[in-house]
Amino acid sequence: MTPNPPHTHAPPADGSGKMFDGIAPRYDLLNRLMSLGTDGSWRRKAIDLCALEGDHRLLDIATGTADVAILAARRRAGLQVVGLDASAGMLGIGLEKIRRARLTDRVHLTQGDAQALPFPDNSFDAALIAFGIRNVPDRERGIREMVRVVRSGGRIVVLELGMPSGSALAPIARVWVREVVPLLGAAFSHPSQYRYLRESVMHFPDPDSFVALMEFNGVSRADAHPLTAGAAHVYVGFAP
Numbered sequence: 079m080t081p082n083p084p085h086t087h088a089p090p091a092d093g094s095g096k097m098f099d100g101i102a103p104r105y106d107l108l109n110r111l112m113s114l115g116t117d118g119s120w121r122r123k124a125i126d127l128c129a130l131e132g133d134h135r136l137l138d139i140a141t142g143t144a145d146v147a148i149l150a151a152r153r154r155a156g157l158q159v160v161g162l163d164a165s166a167g168m169l170g171i172g173l174e175k176i177r178r179a180r181l182t183d184r185v186h187l188t189q190g191d192a193q194a195l196p197f198p199d200n201s202f203d204a205a206l207i208a209f210g211i212r213n214v215p216d217r218e219r220g221i222r223e224m225v226r227v228v229r230s231g232g233r234i235v236v237l238e239l240g241m242p243s244g245s246a247l248a249p250i251a252r253v254w255v256r257e258v259v260p261l262l263g264a265a266f267s268h269p270s271q272y273r274y275l276r277e278s279v280m281h282f283p284d285p286d287s288f289v290a291l292m293e294f295n296g297v298s299r300a301d302a303h304p305l306t307a308g309a310a311h312v313y314v315g316f317a318p
Contacts, residue, residue, distance in 0.1 A: 117209075118149075120310050124208055124237040125150045127303070127314045132156030134203035137227060139192050139220075140164075140210020144172030147185045150206075160202070161187045162195065192220045200229045208237040212278040218295045225296040228317040234297050235314050238288075239279045242308035285311050 125146065130136055132155050138147045141161030151159050163169050169187050176185045190196050192207070192214045205224040214220040224234050241252055283291065285302040292300040292315050300315035 116306050116309075120237055120305050120312070121146050121149055121208060122153070123303070123305060124206055124235050124312045125153055127312055128204040128206055128233050128235050130154050130157055130204060134158070135160070135201070137162065137195075137197070137202040137205040137224075139195075139205060139207040139224065140213065141172060141187060142168045142210075144169075144175055144185065144187060146206060146208050147172070147187070148175060148179050148181060151181050151184050152179070157184065159185045160197075161185065162190045162192070163187070164189065164191060193223060195223045195227050197227045199226055201227045202232065203229060204233040204235065206235040206237070209239065211236050211238055212282055218291065221292055221295040221297065225317050230317055232317045233314060234292070234300075234317060235312060236288075236292070237310065237312050238282060239310050240282050240285070240308065241280055243284075246307075285313075288313060 128136060128150075130150065134154070135158045136147075136150055138144075138150065138159055138161040141147050141163045142165070144161050147159045147161040151157055161169075161172065163172075166189055169189055172187055176182055176187070179185075188196070192210065193216050205228050207220075207224070211217055211220060221234070228234060282288070285304070285308075288311075289300045289302050292313060296318060297315035298318045300313060303312040303314065305311060
C-alpha cells in the first residue's frame with residue numbers, strides 16, 4: 079500500500095505574529111537588501127523626530143528584532159525603551175541582540191498586541207511604530223492606543239513604507255516594490271510571505287490620507303516627512 083503523502087501547509091502570510099515567526103531568522107538581512115541599506119537612516123530619522131531626552135521612556139511598537147529599540151537607547155544615554163511585538167520568534171532574536179549590546183538594563187521586550195497595549199494611560203513620553211502599522215488589523219484602534227499611552231504633548235511617530243509618487247525616481251521605486259522585493263523574499267523565505275508584504279505596501283494609504291487617519295483618531299498636528307523620494311514616510315503628531 080502506498081503511504082499517504084504528508085500534509086503540507088503554506089506558512090501564514092497575513093501579517094500575524096506567526097508569519098513573522100517564520101521569517102525572523104532572515105528578517106534583518108532582508109530589510110537591508112530590500113531597502114538597499116537605507117532602512118537604518120530611516121530609523122534614525124524616526125527616532126530623532128520622537129524628540130527624546132535621556133530621562134524619557136519610549137514605547138517601540140512592532141519592535142521585531144529590536145533594531146529601533148537598540149538604536150534609540152544608543153542615541154540617548156539614560157533613555158528607557160520598552161519594545162512590544164506579537165512575534166515570539168522576533169522577540170527571541172531581539173533579546174539576544176540586546177544582550178550583545180549590553181543594554182538589558184535599559185531595553186525591555188514584551189509580547190503583546192498593538193491594538194490592546196498592556197500599559198496604563200500616559201506611561202510613555204513617546205511611542206514609535208516602524209514598518210508595523212501596515213500589519214495591524216485595526217489601524218485606527220492601534221493609533222488610539224498609541225495616543226492613550228503617551229503623555230499629553232508627547233510624540234506619536236509612525237515610520238512606514240509606501241508607493242513613491244511625484245518624483246523622477248518614483249517609477250523605479252515602484253518596480254522595485256512590485257517585482258524585486260518578492261524575488262528577494264522568495265530567495266530567502268516562502269514567496270507567499272513576501273507577496274503579502276508587497277501587497278501591504280502597495281495598498282497602504284497615501285500620505286495625506288494617513289495623516290487624516292491619525293488626526294481622526296486623536297493625534298494632534300500630524301504631519302508627513304517623505305524619505306528617499308517617498309519610498310517611506312515618517313508621520314509625526316502629538317498626544318493631545
